[in-house]
Amino acid sequence: MAYSAKIGPSILNSDLSCLGSECSRMMDCGADYLHLDVMDGHFVPNITFGHPVVECLWKHLGPEPFFDMHMMVARPEQWVQPMAVAGANQYTFHLEATSNAGNLIKEIRQNGMKVGLAIKPGTTVEELAPWAGQIDMALVMTVEPGFGGQKFMEDMMPKVSWLRSQFPSLDIEVDGGVGPDSIHKCAEAGANMIVSGSAIMKSEDPRSVISLLRNVCAEAIQKRSLDR
Numbered sequence: 326m327a328y329s330a331k332i333g334p335s336i337l338n339s340d341l342s343c344l345g346s347e348c349s350r351m352m353d354c355g356a357d358y359l360h361l362d363v364m365d366g367h368f369v370p371n372i373t374f375g376h377p378v379v380e381c382l383w384k385h386l387g388p389e390p391f392f393d394m395h396m397m398v399a400r401p402e403q404w405v406q407p408m409a410v411a412g413a414n415q416y417t418f419h420l421e422a423t424s425n426a427g428n429l430i431k432e433i434r435q436n437g438m439k440v441g442l443a444i445k446p447g448t449t450v451e452e453l454a455p456w457a458g459q460i461d462m463a464l465v466m467t468v469e470p471g472f473g474g475q476k477f478m479e480d481m482m483p484k485v486s487w488l489r490s491q492f493p494s495l496d497i498e499v500d501g502g503v504g505p506d507s508i509h510k511c512a513e514a515g516a517n518m519i520v521s522g523s524a525i526m527k528s529e530d531p532r533s534v535i536s537l538l539r540n541v542c543a544e545a546i547q548k549r550s551l552d553r
């Protein structure tokens with residue numbers, strides 16, 4: 326069991342006028358990585374930012390924070406190289422957005438990044454499974470991608486459990502509506518990379534929320550290892 330509990334705040338609902346300091350604040354509060362949501366107005370009905378902003382963040386923050394790029398874009402092939410140059414560490418693309426996932430995985434690796442593969446709520450986990458041996462992380466969306474602050478979809482948990490049973494050492498991320506109320510479900514199902522946006526950003530004490538999320542997740546991982 327090679328994976329560990331990691332918490333990645335999503336900065337989508339932060340004060341975007343001071344994105345750099347919001348990211349620093351999250352790292353200072355104990356975040357394990359930063360989950361950066363890229364939206365192009367085509368794949369999802371919302372727009373955020375692209376590689377120029379990522380490059381500025383990298384310059385502002387230095388090489389330490391791990392940038393997990395959640396690419397909610399219609400043409401994920403187009404942004405692989407620019408994101409790598411900008412300082413992205415992991416390129417998480419949506420299976421629904423490409424007809425050649427194999428090629429894209431290869432390209433991401435050639436550009437020196439880790440590979441994340443995301444599925445929307447309507448996509449089955451069996452569609453992701455053929456690629457699981459070639460990726461670093463599977464992202465099971467627990468809301469329809471596009472906006473922060475939505476309600477957690479508990480009915481996505483069987484996907485996480487199935488992935489955990491089939492791929493015991495894979496990093497499995499959940500994203501959407503995750504916070505203190507829903508973390509137990511995610512952790513029990515087998516998720517180990519936890520994205521949380523509004524629950525952390527809107528809290529008066531983000532450090533405690535991050536620490537709570539990590540503790541719940543770490544306990545579930547330990548329990549699973551004892552049960553094996």
Ligand SMILES: O=C(CO)[C@@H](O)[C@H](O)COP(=O)(O)O
Nearest residue numbers: 470471473474501502522523
């Ligand atoms: O990718 C997305 C939404 O599309 C997420 O990363 C959310 O932005 C997470 O925010 P909360 O749902 O936790 O508020």
Ligand SMILES: [Fe+2]
Nearest residue numbers: 335362395500
């Ligand atoms: Fe996301």
